[in-house]
Amino acid sequence: MSRVRLVLAILAIAVIATAGVLAARTLLGEHAADTAAASQTAPANTNGRIPDDRLVEIETGHRLIAPAADAFAQLKQAAHDAGHDLSVNSAYRDLAEQAKMIDLYGLLEDGGRAAPLGESEHGDGTSVDLTLNTEALMWMREHAPTFGFFETISGEPWHWTWQAG
Known part of the structure; x- marks a missing residue:
């Protein structure tokens, strides 16, 4: 970008x-x-501006809103029980972190991989980027929806977003 x-x-x-x-x-x-x-x-409670007290750590340095964090903990345990360890690369991003992503990867609309400021699913505290091998990805595609997580960005199999159901 x-x-x-x-x-x-x-x-x-x-x-x-x-x-x-x-x-x-x-x-x-x-x-x-x-x-x-x-x-x-x-304003507080908008994309990239979620107060710290509304975020829960899911892995060192990575946070989600509480209901998404609870669902992710259940998903992660189920994956582990099935022989897949999910490693989080990214979760909630504030505006400053999203600006860095734009600088590093460019905007989606320009062929890059970052959403505009205030429009990233990560800014809502509901998305995680995971390290997944082929087997773990297949498991996620079959089982993650049970926990409310869906692949929401075409071409990014590492990106999973929790959707309240």
Whole structure:
């Protein structure tokens, strides 16, 4: 993704949330400062702005919202019982982490792998990216829906999202 598109995305957040507070920083190219300011001004309980007390650690450094975390614990145990150990690579992402993903991998709309700021399923605290071998992936496709987890992004077999049922 080009820096111009990232700046425009951050600028849009600034105009909506703070009537221009981020605009000056964006023009200066201070992406980290822009993202930090956006996360401070966005309303709580929105994508990328979930309060810490609503998140539960599922593995060291990786968190989900409580109902998704509970379902994931059950899924992980069932996978383990079936001989598959699920390793989490990513879970909840705040706005700053999503901005880093955009810089690293580019936006989906540009052929990259990252959703725009405020639109990632990870920002809702319901998605995990897992390390899966072929057998574990086949097991997940057969059994994960029982626990509310679904493959929601075509071409990303590692990405699983919990959907309340």
